[in-house]
Amino acid sequence: MPKPLLAWDVMLLIMINIALLLTGQTLWKIGLQKIGGFSLANLSAIALSPWIIAGLVLYVIATGVWFSxxxxxxxxLAYPLQSLAFVFGVLLGWLVFQETIPWTRWFGVAVIVFGVYLVALPVRQ
Known part of the structure:
Protein backbone atom coordinates (compact mmCIF):
# COMPACT_ATOMS: atom_id res chain seq x y z
CA MET A 1 0.00 0.00 0.00
CA PRO A 2 1.46 3.44 -0.89
CA LYS A 3 2.48 5.77 1.91
CA PRO A 4 -0.03 8.59 2.50
CA LEU A 5 0.93 11.94 1.02
CA LEU A 6 0.83 13.65 4.42
CA ALA A 7 2.28 11.23 6.94
CA TRP A 8 1.70 12.10 10.59
CA ASP A 9 5.43 12.38 11.29
CA VAL A 10 5.87 15.00 8.57
CA MET A 11 2.76 16.91 9.65
CA LEU A 12 4.09 16.92 13.20
CA LEU A 13 7.39 18.34 11.93
CA ILE A 14 5.52 21.05 10.00
CA MET A 15 3.54 22.02 13.10
CA ILE A 16 6.73 22.06 15.22
CA ASN A 17 8.42 24.23 12.60
CA ILE A 18 5.49 26.65 12.54
CA ALA A 19 5.42 26.79 16.35
CA LEU A 20 9.15 27.54 16.47
CA LEU A 21 8.86 30.28 13.85
CA LEU A 22 5.86 31.91 15.53
CA THR A 23 7.44 31.74 18.96
CA GLY A 24 10.60 33.30 17.55
CA GLN A 25 8.61 36.11 15.91
CA THR A 26 6.65 36.66 19.13
CA LEU A 27 9.89 36.94 21.11
CA TRP A 28 11.21 39.46 18.59
CA LYS A 29 8.04 41.54 18.86
CA ILE A 30 8.24 41.52 22.67
CA GLY A 31 11.95 42.34 22.58
CA LEU A 32 11.44 45.24 20.18
CA GLN A 33 8.58 46.58 22.30
CA LYS A 34 10.79 46.50 25.40
CA ILE A 35 13.62 48.31 23.57
CA GLY A 36 11.35 50.92 22.03
CA GLY A 37 11.31 49.66 18.45
CA PHE A 38 13.88 49.30 15.74
CA SER A 39 16.27 52.10 14.90
CA LEU A 40 19.91 52.47 13.99
CA ALA A 41 20.49 54.16 17.33
CA ASN A 42 19.58 51.05 19.30
CA LEU A 43 21.14 48.30 17.19
CA SER A 44 23.43 47.25 20.04
CA ALA A 45 20.47 46.97 22.43
CA ILE A 46 18.66 44.84 19.84
CA ALA A 47 21.70 42.60 19.29
CA LEU A 48 22.12 42.06 23.04
CA SER A 49 18.45 41.62 23.92
CA PRO A 50 17.75 38.17 25.38
CA TRP A 51 14.34 38.26 23.65
CA ILE A 52 15.92 38.83 20.24
CA ILE A 53 18.65 36.25 20.85
CA ALA A 54 16.10 33.64 21.99
CA GLY A 55 14.07 34.30 18.85
CA LEU A 56 17.16 33.81 16.70
CA VAL A 57 17.95 30.52 18.44
CA LEU A 58 14.43 29.31 17.72
CA TYR A 59 14.83 30.30 14.09
CA VAL A 60 18.04 28.24 13.84
CA ILE A 61 16.24 25.22 15.32
CA ALA A 62 13.27 25.81 12.98
CA THR A 63 15.68 25.79 10.03
CA GLY A 64 16.97 22.37 11.10
CA VAL A 65 13.39 21.10 11.30
CA TRP A 66 12.69 22.61 7.87
CA PHE A 67 15.67 20.70 6.43
CA SER A 68 14.12 17.50 7.77
CA LEU A 77 3.60 20.62 -0.88
CA ALA A 78 5.78 21.59 2.08
CA TYR A 79 6.00 25.29 1.30
CA PRO A 80 2.23 25.89 0.95
CA LEU A 81 1.64 23.97 4.19
CA GLN A 82 4.04 26.40 5.83
CA SER A 83 1.52 29.16 5.08
CA LEU A 84 -0.46 27.96 8.10
CA ALA A 85 2.04 30.10 10.01
CA PHE A 86 0.15 33.15 8.69
CA VAL A 87 -3.08 31.76 10.14
CA PHE A 88 -1.57 31.15 13.56
CA GLY A 89 0.23 34.50 13.36
CA VAL A 90 -3.10 36.32 13.10
CA LEU A 91 -4.42 34.32 16.04
CA LEU A 92 -1.32 35.18 18.08
CA GLY A 93 -1.65 38.86 17.24
CA TRP A 94 -5.24 38.76 18.45
CA LEU A 95 -4.63 36.66 21.58
CA VAL A 96 -1.17 37.75 22.75
CA PHE A 97 -0.89 41.34 21.54
CA GLN A 98 -4.62 42.17 21.79
CA GLU A 99 -4.68 43.38 18.18
CA THR A 100 -7.98 44.19 16.54
CA ILE A 101 -8.38 41.96 13.50
CA PRO A 102 -10.72 43.29 10.78
CA TRP A 103 -13.14 40.93 9.09
CA THR A 104 -11.17 41.18 5.83
CA ARG A 105 -8.12 39.70 7.56
CA TRP A 106 -10.25 36.88 9.03
CA PHE A 107 -11.59 36.25 5.53
CA GLY A 108 -8.02 36.09 4.23
CA VAL A 109 -7.19 33.57 6.95
CA ALA A 110 -10.12 31.44 5.79
CA VAL A 111 -8.85 31.63 2.20
CA ILE A 112 -5.41 30.46 3.34
CA VAL A 113 -6.91 27.54 5.28
CA PHE A 114 -8.99 26.53 2.27
CA GLY A 115 -5.93 26.82 0.02
CA VAL A 116 -3.91 24.59 2.34
CA TYR A 117 -6.76 22.08 2.29
CA LEU A 118 -6.70 22.05 -1.53
CA VAL A 119 -2.92 21.71 -1.67
CA ALA A 120 -3.00 18.82 0.82
CA LEU A 121 -5.62 16.80 -1.06
CA PRO A 122 -4.27 13.47 -2.33
CA VAL A 123 -3.34 13.45 -5.99
CA ARG A 124 -5.63 11.27 -8.06
CA GLN A 125 -4.09 9.83 -11.19
Missing amino acids: ILSRMDFS
Whole structure:
Protein backbone atom coordinates (compact mmCIF):
# COMPACT_ATOMS: atom_id res chain seq x y z
CA MET A 1 0.00 0.00 0.00
CA PRO A 2 1.46 3.44 -0.89
CA LYS A 3 2.48 5.77 1.91
CA PRO A 4 -0.03 8.59 2.50
CA LEU A 5 0.93 11.94 1.02
CA LEU A 6 0.83 13.65 4.42
CA ALA A 7 2.28 11.23 6.94
CA TRP A 8 1.70 12.10 10.59
CA ASP A 9 5.43 12.38 11.29
CA VAL A 10 5.87 15.00 8.57
CA MET A 11 2.76 16.91 9.65
CA LEU A 12 4.09 16.92 13.20
CA LEU A 13 7.39 18.34 11.93
CA ILE A 14 5.52 21.05 10.00
CA MET A 15 3.54 22.02 13.10
CA ILE A 16 6.73 22.06 15.22
CA ASN A 17 8.42 24.23 12.60
CA ILE A 18 5.49 26.65 12.54
CA ALA A 19 5.42 26.79 16.35
CA LEU A 20 9.15 27.54 16.47
CA LEU A 21 8.86 30.28 13.85
CA LEU A 22 5.86 31.91 15.53
CA THR A 23 7.44 31.74 18.96
CA GLY A 24 10.60 33.30 17.55
CA GLN A 25 8.61 36.11 15.91
CA THR A 26 6.65 36.66 19.13
CA LEU A 27 9.89 36.94 21.11
CA TRP A 28 11.21 39.46 18.59
CA LYS A 29 8.04 41.54 18.86
CA ILE A 30 8.24 41.52 22.67
CA GLY A 31 11.95 42.34 22.58
CA LEU A 32 11.44 45.24 20.18
CA GLN A 33 8.58 46.58 22.30
CA LYS A 34 10.79 46.50 25.40
CA ILE A 35 13.62 48.31 23.57
CA GLY A 36 11.35 50.92 22.03
CA GLY A 37 11.31 49.66 18.45
CA PHE A 38 13.88 49.30 15.74
CA SER A 39 16.27 52.10 14.90
CA LEU A 40 19.91 52.47 13.99
CA ALA A 41 20.49 54.16 17.33
CA ASN A 42 19.58 51.05 19.30
CA LEU A 43 21.14 48.30 17.19
CA SER A 44 23.43 47.25 20.04
CA ALA A 45 20.47 46.97 22.43
CA ILE A 46 18.66 44.84 19.84
CA ALA A 47 21.70 42.60 19.29
CA LEU A 48 22.12 42.06 23.04
CA SER A 49 18.45 41.62 23.92
CA PRO A 50 17.75 38.17 25.38
CA TRP A 51 14.34 38.26 23.65
CA ILE A 52 15.92 38.83 20.24
CA ILE A 53 18.65 36.25 20.85
CA ALA A 54 16.10 33.64 21.99
CA GLY A 55 14.07 34.30 18.85
CA LEU A 56 17.16 33.81 16.70
CA VAL A 57 17.95 30.52 18.44
CA LEU A 58 14.43 29.31 17.72
CA TYR A 59 14.83 30.30 14.09
CA VAL A 60 18.04 28.24 13.84
CA ILE A 61 16.24 25.22 15.32
CA ALA A 62 13.27 25.81 12.98
CA THR A 63 15.68 25.79 10.03
CA GLY A 64 16.97 22.37 11.10
CA VAL A 65 13.39 21.10 11.30
CA TRP A 66 12.69 22.61 7.87
CA PHE A 67 15.67 20.70 6.43
CA SER A 68 14.12 17.50 7.77
CA ILE A 69 10.77 18.39 6.21
CA LEU A 70 12.33 19.18 2.83
CA SER A 71 14.15 15.86 2.83
CA ARG A 72 10.85 13.99 3.34
CA MET A 73 8.32 15.69 1.07
CA ASP A 74 7.91 17.65 -2.13
CA PHE A 75 8.76 21.34 -1.90
CA SER A 76 5.55 22.15 -3.78
CA LEU A 77 3.60 20.62 -0.88
CA ALA A 78 5.78 21.59 2.08
CA TYR A 79 6.00 25.29 1.30
CA PRO A 80 2.23 25.89 0.95
CA LEU A 81 1.64 23.97 4.19
CA GLN A 82 4.04 26.40 5.83
CA SER A 83 1.52 29.16 5.08
CA LEU A 84 -0.46 27.96 8.10
CA ALA A 85 2.04 30.10 10.01
CA PHE A 86 0.15 33.15 8.69
CA VAL A 87 -3.08 31.76 10.14
CA PHE A 88 -1.57 31.15 13.56
CA GLY A 89 0.23 34.50 13.36
CA VAL A 90 -3.10 36.32 13.10
CA LEU A 91 -4.42 34.32 16.04
CA LEU A 92 -1.32 35.18 18.08
CA GLY A 93 -1.65 38.86 17.24
CA TRP A 94 -5.24 38.76 18.45
CA LEU A 95 -4.63 36.66 21.58
CA VAL A 96 -1.17 37.75 22.75
CA PHE A 97 -0.89 41.34 21.54
CA GLN A 98 -4.62 42.17 21.79
CA GLU A 99 -4.68 43.38 18.18
CA THR A 100 -7.98 44.19 16.54
CA ILE A 101 -8.38 41.96 13.50
CA PRO A 102 -10.72 43.29 10.78
CA TRP A 103 -13.14 40.93 9.09
CA THR A 104 -11.17 41.18 5.83
CA ARG A 105 -8.12 39.70 7.56
CA TRP A 106 -10.25 36.88 9.03
CA PHE A 107 -11.59 36.25 5.53
CA GLY A 108 -8.02 36.09 4.23
CA VAL A 109 -7.19 33.57 6.95
CA ALA A 110 -10.12 31.44 5.79
CA VAL A 111 -8.85 31.63 2.20
CA ILE A 112 -5.41 30.46 3.34
CA VAL A 113 -6.91 27.54 5.28
CA PHE A 114 -8.99 26.53 2.27
CA GLY A 115 -5.93 26.82 0.02
CA VAL A 116 -3.91 24.59 2.34
CA TYR A 117 -6.76 22.08 2.29
CA LEU A 118 -6.70 22.05 -1.53
CA VAL A 119 -2.92 21.71 -1.67
CA ALA A 120 -3.00 18.82 0.82
CA LEU A 121 -5.62 16.80 -1.06
CA PRO A 122 -4.27 13.47 -2.33
CA VAL A 123 -3.34 13.45 -5.99
CA ARG A 124 -5.63 11.27 -8.06
CA GLN A 125 -4.09 9.83 -11.19
